Amino acid sequence: MRRNEFKNLLEQKVLFLDGSYGSEFIKRGLGEKLVERLNLTASDEVRKLQKEYVEAGVDIILTNTFSANRAKLGAYNLEDEIEKINAAAVRIARSVCTGDQFVFGNLGPTGFLLEPFGPLSFRQAYDIFKEQASILVKNGVDGLIIETMSDLKELKAAILAVREVTEDLPLIAQMTFGADGLSLTGTSVEIFASLMNDLEVDVVGLNCSLDPEKMLPVLAELAKHCSKPLSVEPNAGQPQLSGNKLNYLTSPEELAVYARDYLELGANIIGGCCGTGPEHIRAMVKFVGQKKPMPRKITRALYLSSRTILKPVEPFLVVGERINASAKKKLLAQIQHYDFSEIISLAQKQQDEGAAVIDVNPGIEKLLAAEHIRALIQTLDRQSTLPLSVDIQDDEFLRVALEEYAGRPLLNSANVRQEHLLTRLNLIKRHGGLLIVLAIEDEVPPSAEERIKVLEKAIKIIQEQGVELSRIFFDPLVLPHGAGHDFRETIKTIHFLREKGLNSIIGLSNLSYGLPEREKINAAFLSLCLSAGLKAAILNTSELTTMNVLEGGLALQGLELKELKKTSAQSEEPVVNLLIRGKKDELKALVEEKLKELTPLSVSQNLLGRAMEKIGQLYASGEIFLPHLILSAETARPIFDYLNSLIPEKATRRGRILLATVEGDIHDIGKNIVATIFRSSGFEVMDLGKNVPAETVVLEAKKLKPDVIGLSAMMTTTVGRVKETADLIKSENLNLPILAGGASMNQELAERFEVYYAKDALQALEICHQLIKSKRSRGNESHRKD
Amino acid sequence: MLKEIYYPEKVHCLPEKRNFLFRAGFPSSKQPAEVDFIKKANEVYLLALGTIKPVVFHLTAPVDYFPPELFPESFLNIKAMTVFASTLGHSLDDLINELNQKNQSFEAWLLDAWGSESVEALNRHFDQWLRKKHGVGTRRFSPGYGRVDIRMNKFIIKELLKLEEIEVLESGVMLPRKTTTCLIGWYHEKK
Numbered sequence: 020m021r022r023n024e025f026k027n028l029l030e031q032k033v034l035f036l037d038g039s040y041g042s043e044f045i046k047r048g049l050g051e052k053l054v055e056r057l058n059l060t061a062s063d064e065v066r067k068l069q070k071e072y073v074e075a076g077v078d079i080i081l082t083n084t085f086s087a088n089r090a091k092l093g094a095y096n097l098e099d100e101i102e103k104i105n106a107a108a109v110r111i112a113r114s115v116c117t118g119d120q121f122v123f124g125n126l127g128p129t130g131f132l133l134e135p136f137g138p139l140s141f142r143q144a145y146d147i148f149k150e151q152a153s154i155l156v157k158n159g160v161d162g163l164i165i166e167t168m169s170d171l172k173e174l175k176a177a178i179l180a181v182r183e184v185t186e187d188l189p190l191i192a193q194m195t196f197g198a199d200g201l202s203l204t205g206t207s208v209e210i211f212a213s214l215m216n217d218l219e220v221d222v223v224g225l226n227c228s229l230d231p232e233k234m235l236p237v238l239a240e241l242a243k244h245c246s247k248p249l250s251v252e253p254n255a256g257q258p259q260l261s262g263n264k265l266n267y268l269t270s271p272e273e274l275a276v277y278a279r280d281y282l283e284l285g286a287n288i289i290g291g292c293c294g295t296g297p298e299h300i301r302a303m304v305k306f307v308g309q310k311k312p313m314p315r316k317i318t319r320a321l322y323l324s325s326r327t328i329l330k331p332v333e334p335f336l337v338v339g340e341r342i343n344a345s346a347k348k349k350l351l352a353q354i355q356h357y358d359f360s361e362i363i364s365l366a367q368k369q370q371d372e373g374a375a376v377i378d379v380n381p382g383i384e385k386l387l388a389a390e391h392i393r394a395l396i397q398t399l400d401r402q403s404t405l406p407l408s409v410d411i412q413d414d415e416f417l418r419v420a421l422e423e424y425a426g427r428p429l430l431n432s433a434n435v436r437q438e439h440l441l442t443r444l445n446l447i448k449r450h451g452g453l454l455i456v457l458a459i460e461d462e463v464p465p466s467a468e469e470r471i472k473v474l475e476k477a478i479k480i481i482q483e484q485g486v487e488l489s490r491i492f493f494d495p496l497v498l499p500h501g502a503g504h505d506f507r508e509t510i511k512t513i514h515f516l517r518e519k520g521l522n523s524i525i526g527l528s529n530l531s532y533g534l535p536e537r538e539k540i541n542a543a544f545l546s547l548c549l550s551a552g553l554k555a556a557i558l559n560t561s562e563l564t565t566m567n568v569l570e571g572g573l574a575l576q577g578l579e580l581k582e583l584k585k586t587s588a589q590s591e592e593p594v595v596n597l598l599i600r601g602k603k604d605e606l607k608a609l610v611e612e613k614l615k616e617l618t619p620l621s622v623s624q625n626l627l628g629r630a631m632e633k634i635g636q637l638y639a640s641g642e643i644f645l646p647h648l649i650l651s652a653e654t655a656r657p658i659f660d661y662l663n664s665l666i667p668e669k670a671t672r673r674g675r676i677l678l679a680t681v682e683g684d685i686h687d688i689g690k691n692i693v694a695t696i697f698r699s700s701g702f703e704v705m706d707l708g709k710n711v712p713a714e715t716v717v718l719e720a721k722k723l724k725p726d727v728i729g730l731s732a733m734m735t736t737t738v739g740r741v742k743e744t745a746d747l748i749k750s751e752n753l754n755l756p757i758l759a760g761g762a763s764m765n766q767e768l769a770e771r772f773e774v775y776y777a778k779d780a781l782q783a784l785e786i787c788h789q790l791i792k793s794k795r796s797r798g799n800e801s802h803r804k805d
Numbered sequence: 806m807l808k809e810i811y812y813p814e815k816v817h818c819l820p821e822k823r824n825f826l827f828r829a830g831f832p833s834s835k836q837p838a839e840v841d842f843i844k845k846a847n848e849v850y851l852l853a854l855g856t857i858k859p860v861v862f863h864l865t866a867p868v869d870y871f872p873p874e875l876f877p878e879s880f881l882n883i884k885a886m887t888v889f890a891s892t893l894g895h896s897l898d899d900l901i902n903e904l905n906q907k908n909q910s911f912e913a914w915l916l917d918a919w920g921s922e923s924v925e926a927l928n929r930h931f932d933q934w935l936r937k938k939h940g941v942g943t944r945r946f947s948p949g950y951g952r953v954d955i956r957m958n959k960f961i962i963k964e965l966l967k968l969e970e971i972e973v974l975e976s977g978v979m980l981p982r983k984t985t986t987c988l989i990g991w992y993h994e995k996k
Contacts, residue, residue, distance in 0.1 A: 232847070301816075
């Protein structure tokens, strides 16, 4: 099926997707560690389930291949069967279709976070998805769906990989979000939508994590911001243990009722995720019926974004100019040595000064390698900075930068030479983003008329390439006044752009190059440009006069710079600030200063420990996100280690925790985050890794003598192992508290298993503190009694 | 002739959301978009669904079994007729009363609107079920329209279907409140 056929179909009726596979197979007693293997070992069962979905009325059947990528199969030593498993899945799905259904190849996440938060590079992830997509397409799927992505960068890798394999087949791209509308790595639904609007996907959607009720507001937000057709697959609630069976609380009727609401919100494709089965789908199909998709109001606001920060372009875009290594030898040298501390500092300063976007110019590119660019973009990503304006000329460096970039960037810039412009247009078509186009082809046009002619040529090329003009900022050229250039030609060109309803941007400081009192000149010129209709400027945000003139100029037009929900982590507490911003050296210096008056133990627990607690509160309240948390923990850890080296052994440890992902489960992202947080809080962490049998946990616990055991289970097929492990620990009389977490765990299950439950790393830390405190005070009491 | 009893699945009683909200006072063009309201409405929706005990009592017989005053004018040339009474049971009425007494009028109001639409949804479902069984038939008809007096409900409930579960007031109104009677004529008599 071609993409335009699929698009036409979506305009005519709402389509139904199938329900879960993993939880359904468990219900049916097919508890394979990897359900995708059932395609080979129990194909009849897979066929039976899919037949039931067809009979329930679905339009789209997914192949049973969610975890059938090389990374996930590798964890079970099944990577050699990748071709067989995926091919069999397509064959089985196709065999149950009665003619009206489509078979979509299902691609799930790799199970690893991508750099800079995890071990997988963009290229590695890309190759993993490309391999699986190739097999699915070769075996004849009608389309592809990427499900349950919690990381925007990984999703982008998957989308680009699929599009390398096929440009013609429809592609559905779905992320999973919490009830707060944020993904695991801090991406909001709005950021997701704004990037997906640019990329070559046909449907954008949500699945997993949320029950039908909690999914509703998240879908509502997506519907507001996404211009593409929508898909949604909620879970059937959290699993509940009943005897030895896991049940999901959402009834078929409840899913059906909410499906009707999803239709009202504008959903084009509706299905179910974990816990849903044929009965849910049947109820939904019956209740929703054959309906046309509802029209919806989509915001026309234009955004730029980083992974975690969204900035509107309206009413005026302020781009900070000071990360410019082309004019700063020192900065270039730092980049060459992978020292980005000054760049981070400049980024944060400009953010504080009111920039919405940070222009990054790495300098003389001949003196750099692609790895410098990769490291630079990754470092800025880790710092969770503002969206970037990528000021790079080398095509290969640009490609690397945009690959690494998670979000919607501004690309600075293209001239109107055909090849130059086309390359950059293709880059933003491929990676998403907006583009600055200069009014210059071969030479600098001196007059406004000549510049307008060049811009008209650019507009034609851009339109021929199918890129919306709203994604372009046209630069009318600001030339040094001191060299005799007439600034009024720039103003005239801005007028032209305003009349055409096009965005304009200038490099403000170019005007005053070489002149004294640059700030005054810049500010005055900016005022003139604002009156002419300027929409954006790359400028020096530390120039107070310039920034005040900007504010005043906008106020005269009845406008003001929009401040979205505060997403930059700012705290009045200096230690918290330093941690969130990853300022290791400054933090060390502050700690050294404090050690002159306080004991190392006091600094560790009262200063650093309290700061980490405060960071935990900021994270819990949604003021900072996971990247901040991870960065804070990593910044704190060496400081804690240093302080611990100064503290006597007995007094040092806050506690010792033994961590493991249970047998049969190969997910460890969450566990690794827990380990990082615990280490940074002064705990000794012994991590046994993933897929750990209960017997191994017991053996190691006897050897290592932890204070607490932490178990992680992500999958509904493995959550029972938590009980198994807990029971074995108790039967061995180890008398150790057990803390459990992971996507499949919940409070009720924890009570049944007689373990403690932590919904995230911070809650785990809090519980451990309490447990160890009680243990120690019991120890002290018995010591006093003795 | 003995009545038969049909126990529908709950899914057959799901009223169309737009209709339910329309009956509750939201015009089609101004259906609530606020997520919080939608959630509240869904809570009521699902509460109602969990409360009802729907059942359909029905009887099909040749035309000469029925008195002439029971036939609408439009039921010409039919050979047989089905008379049925569908009800959501007393539990929904009890819940509405209870909520009203607790001054939870918003929920009570929505439940009432829901109940009215639900019994219509049930009728639509049962209508289709009958047509699969009996073939071509007339439109569905309820007493209170045309020449069939609403007080014929008493005859239908007490004489034809012989139901004790349903009370009929002198006015023809039935209790539980979410109860309807319907007639469908069939053009072919099943042997």
